[in-house]
Amino acid sequence: MADTMQFDLVSPERRLASLQASAVQIPGTEGDMTAMPDHAATITTLRPGILRAETAQGASEYVVTGGFAEIGAEGITVLAEKAIPVDEMTKAHLDELVAGARAAHEQAEKANGDHNLVADAAKLLADMEALGDHMSL
Template sequence: MIMADFNFELVSPERLLLSERVTEVVIPATEGEMTVMANHAPTMTTLKPGVVTVKTAGGKTERYVVFGGFADILPTGCTLLAESAVPADELDRSAIEKRVAAVKSQIDENSHSDEHLTRLEQFLSELTQLNEIVVAA
């Protein structure tokens, strides 16, 4: 069975990481992992820190680590606008640990609204889970 392909772009403020035809993309949406395929219903969602798995039209599987952002999904394509992203094989574990430390120090400042503190704690939890996934990989 031939899988329908669609345009996929992964963009971070630093660079365009990927722009090509793909058959499937698995994204770490805030509400849970989401698989995007051709003809997906139009959707916009936020991303949490996690791994994006891309199956290219050529049959390769590529993995990228994102640290939050947005996904804009259309029937003809999908664009991920990541706050920060790197190919999984280029990820430096200390980079995640630095982010964890930075979030912990923000939490320790105690100068946040309850809502902001809750968001920071959620982000810290997501980073910690991501660190466990990367260590296991």
């Protein structure tokens, strides 16, 4: 078994990480998971939360708002809708994310469409607010 795996984190704005990690904790929509070297091939969607990569230099943490994680033989690649290193996260960033989630929820409610869309928007808003509480922002 290998000790590390390649970990890449990319958002539309920039590449945030490309490093060797011993473990990556992923906030998945079906539940949190930890990927380690030689993990079974998996693709999962992300929910808003903290993604944490364990490296020889210590842990790197990132706030992600959604996206996908692909775990394979070569390592793990995360394509995030938005990603911000935790040490760069500010109250203004959080307020912007919560405002976007709130707007999406209001729009889904006004559309009187699919109940699942309204529920998904409500879940996104709740996740964003919980993220702020978790980070004490």
